[in-house]
Amino acid sequence: MKVSDFLQIGLYIFLLIIFTPFLGSYMAKVFKGEKNLLTPLFGKFEKLIYRISGVNYEEEMRWKTYLFSLLVFNFLGFTIVLLLQLFQSYLPLNPQNLPNVPFHLSFNTAISFMTNTNWQSYAGETTLSYLVQMLGLTVQNFVSAATGIAVILALIRAFTRRNGNSIGNFWTDIVRSILYVLLPLSIIMTLLLVSQGVVQTFSSYLNITTLNGTQQTIPLGPAASQIAIKQLGTNGGGFFNVNSAFPFENPTPVSNFIEMLAILLIPAALTYTYGKMIGDNKHGWIIFSAMLILFITGLTASLTSEYQYNPVTGTNINMEGKEVRFGVTNSVLWSAATTAASNGSVNSMHDSMTPLSGMVAIFNIMLGEVIFGGVGAGLYGMLIFIIITVFIAGLMVGRTPEYLGKKIEALDIKMAITAVLLPSAVILVYSAIAVVIPQGLSSLNNTGPHGLTEILYAFSSAAGNNGSAFAGLNSNTPYYDINLGIGMLVGRFGVIIPALVIAGNIVKKNIAPVSAGTFSTNSGIFVVLLIGVIIIIGGLTFFPVLTLGPVVEQLLMKSATVF
C-alpha cells in the first residue's frame, strides 16, 4: 500500500466523523417538525402535499396504525413496480424497445426495491426501460429509505415518551425524510456526479464504429439522478449491470469517493440525530463508535487479504474484477462500506476477491446490517442488539434490564430475538437447501468452497437487504428469483414488525430515574459489551458455514489448489 492509500482511507473516516454532527443535528430538527434550513423553501409545499393527500399532520398514530400504514404503503409501491415491468413494452420512454419483463424477475425486482435491498437479478441496460427505472426504481429508492427512517423515528418516540400510547405519524415521517433530507442531498449529488462524467440523458443508446473499425453499442440513460439516491438511501441497485464499476455510473476517483462517502453518510449521521432526539448526544457517539470500530476492523482484515500473494495466479495484488482508476484500496474500502451499510452497490466484483476479503463482506452482512447499516434500518437493527445487550448485562448483575430509563421486559426480548433469528434462519436454511438441489447448484459460476460462498452470499444479501452479490451466481432463474424475493421480505419485515411491536410496548412504560444501580449505556464497557454481543451472536450462528466456505478456500488457495 502507498501513502495515498492511507490518506484516502483517513480522509474518508475523517469526513464521515465531521459530517455526522452537522447532518445529524439538521435531521433532528427536520424529524421533530421544527423550523430548519429548508423550511422557507419547502414548508408550504410540504403542507400542500398533506392537504391534497388528506393527511392530518397533527394526528398521532398507535403502533398498529403506524405499522398498517407502512405495510400498505410498501405493498402499493411493490405493486406499481411489478406492473410497470410486466407491461413496459406498452409504455412510453422505452427507446430500446425492451420487451416485458418475465414474472419471476419482475417479482424479484419489485420486492428488492420495496425492501431497500436492490438486488440485481436484472441487467438494467438490457432489461428495464427508462420509464421503469424512473417511475419504478427511483421512486422506491426514495420511499424505501424513508420507510427505514420512519421505523427508527417510531422507536425514538417510544423511548422518549412517558406513559404514552402513540408513536408518531407515518405519513409526515415519510414526507419529511424525502423532502428535507433525501431529495436535497440527491440534487447536490446528481450535479457533482454529472460533473465527473456520469450520464443524465433521455437519448437512446449510441451505435458507434470504434477507432479499430468494430461496432460498439453504448448504453445511456437518466442515470445520475438515480445513482445519487441509490448511494444516499443505502439502496445500491445500479442503473447498469455492473453497478458503480461501469464508467458511466462512476467515472473518476473523485466520483468514486463521493459515492463511497454517500453510502455511510446518512446512517452515520442518524446516530447523532438519535442522540439529539433522546436528549443524550453522548449516547449517539457511543453507538457511532461501536459501529466505527466494527467497520475499521473489517476494513483492515479485508485490505490485508487483498494485498496478499496468491500462489494460484502467481500475483501479489488481486486486480481481477477491479478497475484501474480505483485500484485495490478504493475497491476494498467500497466493499467494506457497502456491506457494512446495507447499500450493496459495488465498484469491483466481490466474487473475484480473495477468500478472506469476501468473508469480511459477507460477515458484515450477516451481523445484521448494523455497522452503520441501512438508512434507518441500521440504527433500529442496532437498537435491537442494544436491547439484547442490556438484557444480558441485566442477567449478569441480577437487575431488571433498563434502557433509557425504560424497563426491558419479556415481550421486548422476545421480539428482539425474533428480529435477530428470522434473517439468520433465512440465510442458513435457504443456503442449506440450495446446496443440495439441482436448481440451486446449476446457477453456480465457481465450484469448490467458492461455490458454497456464492450461494451463501446470495441469501445473506437478501436477508440483510444488502443487494450486493457474488455476481457469478446466475440468480435470474425462477428458483432464485422467487426464493431470494421471499428472503428479502422476511429480512425486511421480519425486523420491522418486531421493532414496531417493541415501540408499541415501550411507549406505554414510565421512565425510571437514573439510580446508582443503573447500568450505564454511555461507557466504554458498554461499547465493548455491545460489540461482543454482536460478534458472538453472528459468530455462533455463522462460524460453521463460513469455515466451509471462505476459510477452507483461503487454506486451499495458499496451497495453490484449484477447482
Add this chain to the structure above:
Amino acid sequence: MKKNLLISLKLLLYLTVITGIIYPVTMTLISGLIFPYQSKGSMIVSNEKIIGSEIIGQDFADNRYFTPRPSAISYNPLPTGASNQGPTNIILKDSVEKRKKKYIKVNGLSEDTHIPVDAVFASASGVDPHISVENVMLQSNKVANTRNFDENKRIKLRELINRLIEKPQFGIFGEQRINVLLLNIELDKI
C-alpha cells in the same frame, strides 16, 4: 383503515410525480445546461462522427495500437459484465497464464519480466478505459516497431505517453493511469 389506504394511494402518486418525474427530468435539463459534454456520455467526435466515449474502453487487438485490459465481454457493454471468477478458479488460473505468455511474446519481453497485474486480470466493467503507466511503457516498443517509427517518432511517442498520464485527482484520489482510447487516437496523429 380505509382512510389510510386512500392516503397511501394518493401520497404514493404524488411522491412518484416528485421523485420519479420532476426530479429526474429537472436534473436532466440542468445537467444538460451546465455539463452538456459529460451528461451525454463524454463522446469524442472526429470528422463529425462519434468514434467513442472518452470514458468507455474499446477493444484493440491490432499490434499497431496499445492493448487495453482483458475484458469478459469483449468490450461490448450490452450488458456490461465481469468474469466473476474466484481466486481458486481453474479457468482464471489458465487465463492469467495464457495472458502472461502472450504479453511476453507480443511485446518481445524476457521471461522474468514483471507483468503489470492490470494486463493479466479482467476488469470489473468489461470496458475499463484505463491501463497502468507501467503497462503502457512495456507495450510502447511493440507499437513503435509495428508502425516502423524512426527515432524522431519514438521520442514523440514518449512525449505523448508522458503527456497523457493521468495523475491521482487532487494528488491523492485514485491511481495513476493512462486512457487507452485517447492514447491510441493521438498515436494515429504521430
